[in-house]
Amino acid sequence: MPPSGRLAIFPGSFDPLTNGHVDIVLRSVHLFERVQVAVLVNPDKRPLFSADERVSIIREVFREYPNVEVDSFAGLLVDYARARRASAIIRGMRAISDFEFEFQMALMNRHLEPTLETVFMMPAEQYTYLSSRLIKEVFSLGGDVRGLVPSAVEKAMHEKKGVKA
Ligand SMILES: Nc1ncnc2c1ncn2[C@@H]1O[C@H](COP(=O)(O)OP(=O)(O)OP(=O)(O)O)[C@@H](O)[C@H]1O
Numbered sequence: 001m002p003p004s005g006r007l008a009i010f011p012g013s014f015d016p017l018t019n020g021h022v023d024i025v026l027r028s029v030h031l032f033e034r035v036q037v038a039v040l041v042n043p044d045k046r047p048l049f050s051a052d053e054r055v056s057i058i059r060e061v062f063r064e065y066p067n068v069e070v071d072s073f074a075g076l077l078v079d080y081a082r083a084r085r086a087s088a089i090i091r092g093m094r095a096i097s098d099f100e101f102e103f104q105m106a107l108m109n110r111h112l113e114p115t116l117e118t119v120f121m122m123p124a125e126q127y128t129y130l131s132s133r134l135i136k137e138v139f140s141l142g143g144d145v146r147g148l149v150p151s152a153v154e155k156a157m158h159e160k161k162g163v164k165a
């Protein structure tokens with residue numbers, strides 16, 4: 001039987017997935033029957049992990065959660081959400097610094113698709129300072145990212161470093 005119930009989409013780059021992202025997904029599954037982590041394919045960016053690599057890492061992290069789906073998308077989020085018949089967009093809110101951009105995006109998406117609601121969630125305090133960009137920077141300088149990213153992500157980062165070295 002195909003999964004049913006309300007679907008929320010959690011879009012982002014997830015390059016890589018951090019424990020902050022995981023925290024938001026785990027909070028979202030309490031509110032929605034299905035949560036889809038949607039990896040944005042952005043041709044303008046040079047990511048550490050390809051979109052396919054990110055999808056497979058995130059699938060691995062949530063393999064024990066049947067209500068968490070993982071896929072990638074390109075183009076307009078509202079088009080993707082419409083095609084998936086999603087009820088809501090999930091976004092994480094770390095600090096005031098996230099607010100301006102998120103507010104602007106939420107209102108633009110509402111302009112494009114008035115029936116699609118954006119839901120903001122705050123992570124546990126210990127994750128409020130985490131970003132993918134910072135994780136990559138710390139890791140590339142030899143810092144320990146254990147406890148900040150899921151172990152599958154840490155492993156993939158070490159493998160990637162091994163390939164590049
Ligand atoms: N530590 C975190 N806690 C809560 N939400 C987060 C956290 N990190 C990112 N998010 C949210 O996850 C969504 C996807 O964000 P994104 O993929 O840009 O992650 P990011 O960590 O901000 O990456 P980057 O540093 O590359 O911008 C956004 O809504 C963002 O606000």
Ligand SMILES: [Mg+2]
Pocket residue numbers: none
């Ligand atoms: Mg970001």
